[in-house]
Amino acid sequence: MKHVPTLISYIVMTVLLFCIACSLILAVGSSVISSFSSFFNGVLGSWYGFSEVLVRATVLILAGLGVSIGFRTGFFNIGAEGQIYMGGAAAAAAGMLFPGLPGILLGPIACASALLAGGLWAMIPGFFKSRFGLSEVLMTIMFNYIAINIVGLLVRTVMKDPSYPLPMSPEIPQAMQLPYLMMPTRLHAGLIIALLSAAAVYLLMWRTVSGFTMRAVGLNPRGALCSGISCTRNILLASLLSGGLAGIAGYSEIAGIHYRLLEGFSPGFGYVAIIIALLGKNHPAGIVIAAIGIAGLQTGSMTMQRQAGVPASISWIIMGALVLLILARKAVMQMYAAQKAMGEQRS
Amino acid sequence: MSPAIELVNTLQTFLTASVRMAVPLVLAGLGETYSEKSGILNIGLEGIMLFGAFASFITAHLTNSIPLGLAAGMTAGCLIALLHAFMSITCRADQTVSGLSINFLVSGLTSYLFLMIFGKTTTLPVCPTVSEHAVPLLSKLPIIGPALFEQNGFVYFTMAAVLISWILFYRTEWGVILHAAGEHPQAADSAGLNVSAIRYGAAAVNGMLTGLAGSYLTLSLLGFFLENLTSGKGYIALAVVILGRRDPKGVLLAGLLIGAADALQFRIQASGSAIPSQVFIMFPYVITVAVLLFSIGRSSEPAALGKPFVRSRR
Numbered sequence: 001m002k003h004v005p006t007l008i009s010y011i012v013m014t015v016l017l018f019c020i021a022c023s024l025i026l027a028v029g030s031s032v033i034s035s036f037s038s039f040f041n042g043v044l045g046s047w048y049g050f051s052e053v054l055v056r057a058t059v060l061i062l063a064g065l066g067v068s069i070g071f072r073t074g075f076f077n078i079g080a081e082g083q084i085y086m087g088g089a090a091a092a093a094a095g096m097l098f099p100g101l102p103g104i105l106l107g108p109i110a111c112a113s114a115l116l117a118g119g120l121w122a123m124i125p126g127f128f129k130s131r132f133g134l135s136e137v138l139m140t141i142m143f144n145y146i147a148i149n150i151v152g153l154l155v156r157t158v159m160k161d162p163s164y165p166l167p168m169s170p171e172i173p174q175a176m177q178l179p180y181l182m183m184p185t186r187l188h189a190g191l192i193i194a195l196l197s198a199a200a201v202y203l204l205m206w207r208t209v210s211g212f213t214m215r216a217v218g219l220n221p222r223g224a225l226c227s228g229i230s231c232t233r234n235i236l237l238a239s240l241l242s243g244g245l246a247g248i249a250g251y252s253e254i255a256g257i258h259y260r261l262l263e264g265f266s267p268g269f270g271y272v273a274i275i276i277a278l279l280g281k282n283h284p285a286g287i288v289i290a291a292i293g294i295a296g297l298q299t300g301s302m303t304m305q306r307q308a309g310v311p312a313s314i315s316w317i318i319m320g321a322l323v324l325l326i327l328a329r330k331a332v333m334q335m336y337a338a339q340k341a342m343g344e345q346r347s
Numbered sequence: 348m349s350p351a352i353e354l355v356n357t358l359q360t361f362l363t364a365s366v367r368m369a370v371p372l373v374l375a376g377l378g379e380t381y382s383e384k385s386g387i388l389n390i391g392l393e394g395i396m397l398f399g400a401f402a403s404f405i406t407a408h409l410t411n412s413i414p415l416g417l418a419a420g421m422t423a424g425c426l427i428a429l430l431h432a433f434m435s436i437t438c439r440a441d442q443t444v445s446g447l448s449i450n451f452l453v454s455g456l457t458s459y460l461f462l463m464i465f466g467k468t469t470t471l472p473v474c475p476t477v478s479e480h481a482v483p484l485l486s487k488l489p490i491i492g493p494a495l496f497e498q499n500g501f502v503y504f505t506m507a508a509v510l511i512s513w514i515l516f517y518r519t520e521w522g523v524i525l526h527a528a529g530e531h532p533q534a535a536d537s538a539g540l541n542v543s544a545i546r547y548g549a550a551a552v553n554g555m556l557t558g559l560a561g562s563y564l565t566l567s568l569l570g571f572f573l574e575n576l577t578s579g580k581g582y583i584a585l586a587v588v589i590l591g592r593r594d595p596k597g598v599l600l601a602g603l604l605i606g607a608a609d610a611l612q613f614r615i616q617a618s619g620s621a622i623p624s625q626v627f628i629m630f631p632y633v634i635t636v637a638v639l640l641f642s643i644g645r646s647s648e649p650a651a652l653g654k655p656f657v658r659s660r661r
Contacts, residue, residue, distance in 0.1 A: 028463045076443060132643045135589065137390060137443060139639060141582045142632045149629040156623050271451065278444060311462040316455025323448035324434060331438030 005336060013325045020321055025310050035308040042303025043296045049303070051185035055257070056295035057288075059084070059249045059266075061194040063273035064291050065201050066118075066245030068282040072205060073238035074218040075126060079140025080246040081270025082147030083118035087247025088254045089151050089159075090117030092261035095172035096159065103175035110176055111193075111251050118247020119240040121147060126239025130232040136239075144270065152263050159261060169261035178256040190252030197245060198284040204241075205284075214238050246270060272298070275319050279326075294319065355490060361610060362494035367568065368613075369606025370505050371396065371560040375584035376591060376598040377505075377512055378556030382428075383593055384516070385549035386529035386542075388653040390446030391431045392557055393581025394453035399424040399561025401457040404572040405464065407474035407565070416474065416566050417559070424558015425551055427453060432550035436543050439655035450581075458574045476570045477501065501563045508556065513595040525549060529649035532656040542656050560584070579632065586635045592647045601638065608634040 025035045042049050063080045070077030077083075094110040101109070125139035152167070161170040178189040205211035216224040217234040225231055249269065258265055276294055280286030301315040375392055382389045389395075402423030407416030427449060434445040465472055477499040486496040495502070516522040527535035528545040535542050564580075565572055583605060590604075591597030612630040615622075 024459065078447070128640070128643075134639055134643060135585075138582060138586050138589070139636065141579065142586075142636045142639075145579050145632040146629050146636070149625040149632075152625040153623055153629075156625070274447065275451070311459045313455040313458040313462070316451050317459060318455075320448045320450075320452025320455060323444065324430075324452070327434055327440035327445055327448075328438050331440060334439075 005333065009329050009333060013329055016325060017318060017321060021314065021318060024314055024317065025308075028310055030308045030310050035304050035310050038307035039300040039304045041307075043300040048185055049299065051182065051187045053292065053295045053299045054191055055186050055188070056299060057291045058188070058190045058194045058256070059253050059269050060272055060276055060291035060295055061288055062190075062197060062249035062252060063246045063269055064276035064280060064287040065194075065197055065284060066242045066249070067273045067277040068280065068284075068287055069201065069205070069214070069238050069245070070122075070242035071277055071282050072218045073214040073234055074221060075129060075235050075238050075242065076137050077122060077125075077140055077239065077242045077246075078137050078274060079122055079125065079143045079147075079243070079270070080249075080273045081266060081268065082140070082144035083121050083243040083246035084250040084253070084266045084270050085147040085151045086121040086243075087114035087118035087250030088265060089154055089250075089261055090114045090247065091176075091251040091254045092169050092172055093159065095176045095255075096170065099173045101173075101175065106173065106176045107178075107255075110172075110255060111248060114247040114251035115244040116247070118250065119242075119244035122239045122243025122246070123236060126236050126243075129239075130235035148264075151261065155261055155263055161260070167263055171259050172255065176255055177259055178252070186257060188252075188256035190256040193248065193252060195288070197248065198288050201245075202284040210234075210237065246273070249273075272319070275323060278323060358490055359493050361607075361614065362491065363498070364610035364613065365603060365607040366494045366498065366502060367606070368609040369602040370501055371563050371568075371580055372584050372587050372605055373505050373509065373599055373602035374501075374560035374563065375557040375581060376587040376602055377508055377595060378428075378553035378560070379584060379588045380512070380591075380593050380595065380598055381525070381549045381556075382553040383588060383652055384525050384529045384649060385546045386532060386649055386651040386654065386656070387432065387435050387546055387550060388442045388446070389428065389431055389550070389553060390443050390582075390585065391427065391449035391453075392446075392584055393577055393579065394446075394450040395424045395427045395431075395554055395557040396561040396564070396581045396584075397450075397457055397575065397577045398427050398453045399558030400565045400576060401460070401561070401572060402558070403562035404474050404565035405460070408472055411475060413475055413477055413566060417562050420562030420566075421555045421558045424556075424561060425554035428550045428554025428557065429547070432547050435655065436546050436550075439657065442653050454575055457572075461572060461574065471571050473571050474565060477567045499567055501559075501567050504559075509595045509599045516595065526649070529651055532651050536656075536658060542658075546656075557581070557584075583631065583635050586639050590638045590642045592642075593649075605631060605634055605638065 022032050025032050043053055044050060063084060067077050067080050090113040091110040094113045095106070098106055098109065121143060125136045125143060128134040128139060129136040155167040155169055159169040161168055181187045181189060181191065205215060213224065213229045214234045214237065216229055217231050221231050253265055254261060272294060276287055276290045280290035297318060298315045301312045304310045305312040375396055379389060379392055399420040403416040403420035406419035407413055431445055431449055434440045435442045479497060479499050482496040486492045516525070524540055524545060527540060528542050532542045564576060569576070587598055587601040587605060590601040609631045612627040616624060616627040
């Protein structure tokens with residue numbers, strides 16, 4: 001029975017998370033049963049509810065894939081949030097610049113400019129990390145704040161809709177809007193882009209030479225360097241792709257949901273993407289599953305806020321606690337294994 | 348008023364504002380310096396500061412007592428820092444991942460608790476703030492007098508903390524022990540030092556100082572609490588540590604530099620220019636990036652920074 005301790009550790013983790021959730025719910029004076037029932041009602045109660053989970057998962061899959069490429073190559077990209085904003089801004093700008101183009105051209109142009117904008121925004125920290133060893137964690141976080149304010153500036157100045165008093169861009173051309181997949185719901189073609197990207201990332205990272213060299217740099221930069229693999233070039237490539245995918249996530253939000261560039265159109269998707277990459281173990285399949293799970297957690301907690309009066313920020317507490325528990329579980333399992341090995345040595 | 352006097356006055360107000368904006372960065376930067384010198388990288392600074400700010404605010408709001416608020420801020424910061432220390436020292440987890448998840452956790456927890464206690468109120472709940480105490484004679488010095496000697500206790504404490512930390516790091520045995528844990532934990536261990544205990548201690552000091560930086564935000568600068576009110580100050584403090592090269596004097600100067608940028612931004616914004624406010628809000632972050640670029644090639648990272656210490660492994 002090799003797997004019993006692993007199983008027990010996961011059960012303990014689930015129970016602990018459940019206890020945290022219960023105590024938080026009880027603290028605001030709501031009933032645990034009605035809170036949980038509204039949570040599951042929001043996620044699985046109706047097709048519309050579940051479609052909302054998938055809508056949220058779309059942007060999280062794309063951004064999570066981006067973060068994972070960075071992590072695999074040793075580029076700790078915390079800047080997905082800013083790259084989403086830059087990608088969304090570039091997509092909306094493409095729509096404003098070429099309003100007459102047919103959708104078959106405009107769609108790819110908008111998507112490509114989002115990829116480029118997000119990618120270049122991530123490549124600046126990538127350059128300074130690979131060339132000078134600057135902390136990419138700090139750089140990308142600062143770039144998040146800068147990008148959010150750049151978008152705020154754009155929707156107030158050059159990209160502002162003159163016919164509207166609020167700071168937002170004009171509506172993007174209809175040709176550029178992503179088609180709905182299932183009509184009464186907001187589920188849009190961005191989900192297909194996200195799933196195709198997941199397949200593409202898998203093929204790139206595990207079936208091509210550049211994927212291999214990127215992973216080699218991430219696993220052991222010195223070893224890679226000694227085998228003639230350029231760390232600088234691979235980190236630059238990884239940061240470009242990493243930011244590019246986050247940029248496409250921004251494109252998907254603008255072209256699939258909002259149809260305009262808005263201030264604050266990403267309520268922290270880029271930060272959730274980091275958690276998703278960690279939970280999905282930086283593997284595309286894992287990321288798709290983790291994104292749907294976390295999207296469910298967030299959608300459910302919003303229903304819980306409306307129906308049971310439990311603040312939706314509970315989902316951030318659960319996400320943070322989940323990652324800490326996963327880290328702690330790994331340590332406990334290692335100590336357990338070490339102790340068992342010692343015991344076997346003695347006997 | 349003659350132009351010369353006017354210039355002196357402007358300079359005085361600007362310097363005073365710079366010092367005020369610098370205090371949280373210097374306090375948190377000093378705390379992180381202790382932690383990094385012992386070998387622990389703490390990205391959770393943002394969360395520690397936010398939790399300190401929240402705990403101070405809520406305690407001062409409910410009890411109307413500033414000393415209790417300060418104590419609560421330091422205790423709260425210490426608790427979060429010890430959680431990070433537990434993850435990085437005992438669990439040997441990835442310190443960046445642990446720090447980030449602590450930030451997510453605290454950001455959720457503070458907004459949750461704030462909504463829980465106050466509900467959706469339209470009136471902003473407030474807390475008492477610390478008052479200024481002028482140092483006799485010294486505060487009458489031209490230009491630097493008001494900036495350095497007509498401030499509240501936080502500013503005096505920060506100056507004292509910089510001096511004490513410098514003495515501690517470079518003139519006492521404790522400093523040698525702290526550096527040993529971060530530079531060569533194996534050697535420190537062979538010399539009979541308890542590396543884990545040193546790192547836990549450094550983390551606790553970091554928690555208290557960074558928690559105090561959070562208290563400063565609510566008990567001195569603002570007098571109220573908002574969701575995520577630290578808005579990246581914890582991360583900026585990490586950049587201050589890098590630019591200050593983990594030296595108390597350097598941290599003080601780097602903190603003052605970014606504090607001055609922040610004060611300048613507020614000053615131009617308040618003078619009612621037509622430029623959208625986003626440009627000014629962005630300014631401190633841009634300066635921080637510039638500051639990071641200036642630190643290129645001058646890094647002095649402790650050799651074992653971010654690496655868990657495993658006693659039996661070489």
